[in-house]
Amino acid sequence: MTEPRTTAPALAEDPHPELHMTSSAMLQDIVIGLSDGLTVPFALAAGLSGAVASSGLVITAGLAEIVAGSIAMGLGGYLAGRTEVEHYASELDREHREVREVPEKERAEVDELLADMGLSEATRRQAVAELTADPEQWVKFMMKYELGLEEPDPKQAPKSAITISLAYALGGLIPLSAYFLTSSPTQGLAWSAAITLVCLLVFGYFKSRMTGQPPVAGAIKMAVVGALAAAAAFGIARAVGG
């Protein structure tokens, strides 16, 4: 849940060499799942610790959240991936059709894109002729530079869904484990906060290094998000249910 999907473009398309060298699609999915899994179940459990007397209830609610979140994230991600594949296919069809049926309009669009890049009229005339000589290449150019679409890998969606779900569940079990091992929600909360904040710091550090950001600042940011979410959840749960 934590960061909205606006993180993804940066992660997914970030061509920063450090990212390209060290991270794969799977690593990115693990980061997505862990970011949310470490934060929200932690905050929910912390919130309930301020309102209920039994660790069992915190664990029940925490596990329900982990299951709900990991299914919503995994299945939602799978469907979004499928939609992306379908969207690409339908746009590809449309470009093929347009190149066939309104070639003059499409040629003008190529010219406009090249003008946008800063090419002179003479160079554009030559470039447009070359780019539109072969319909396949012409369509490929439109897909990439007019629409900004890269062909998605249809096998990626199910793989991502499973990785993200598992990473979310794993992340969520870390803060929850403290409640299994202690006898009261108060004790559970103290240990849970300690373990989770350390994990958020470590995770934020490596996540930032992976994406080429300052790692110490990234570690602190990650821990602050978790701590604030937990503190707010604690406050509201105590006010309502305490």
Add this chain to the structure above:
Amino acid sequence: MTEPRTTAPALAEDPHPELHMTSSAMLQDIVIGLSDGLTVPFALAAGLSGAVASSGLVITAGLAEIVAGSIAMGLGGYLAGRTEVEHYASELDREHREVREVPEKERAEVDELLADMGLSEATRRQAVAELTADPEQWVKFMMKYELGLEEPDPKQAPKSAITISLAYALGGLIPLSAYFLTSSPTQGLAWSAAITLVCLLVFGYFKSRMTGQPPVAGAIKMAVVGALAAAAAFGIARAVGG
């Protein structure tokens, strides 16, 4: 939480005319917040309904989840947006420096990008000369076509954070409202499921229309994600805490 950030590229960069015509950045943020807000708090509350005897507990946990999720999502999104702005600025600096210090290498990169598009050597020679004549335009070209980066609006991050948080909270209060208005968790669950599934169908329908996808299929997908997440949360909560 639902869909991982992989949704965002499609939403954010989707140049499909229907999207461009009808949706703004704010509308996209509302969709992101509502998708998650309608799903996860609904599933958590449904899960707890199978395990606890008091509606008050479901409400406490639900509110804690809503607060935790909306802070994690909003604050996480804000920080991710800030990171994107910083990342763009640092890449811009780097490109300026490279154009100044290793112009031959950068010129070769421009040539390679143009070859990738499918331009002939003669056209490329001319195009490279034009694109690299003005350093500002040269850097702009590298940012957009080599790195695939568009300049982010620094004011967007705080706006998005607030919109997503509020949409998440609003979405989460819909399934939870049923527990306020009924006397037992079982009754609450029945009404919550009815209200939320209708909302998921309506929301899925409009979300799909907005992004140019088949709306009826989109409505069903959205409802299925919510229903499965809720059923799984119900199952685990009953097994653990019931």
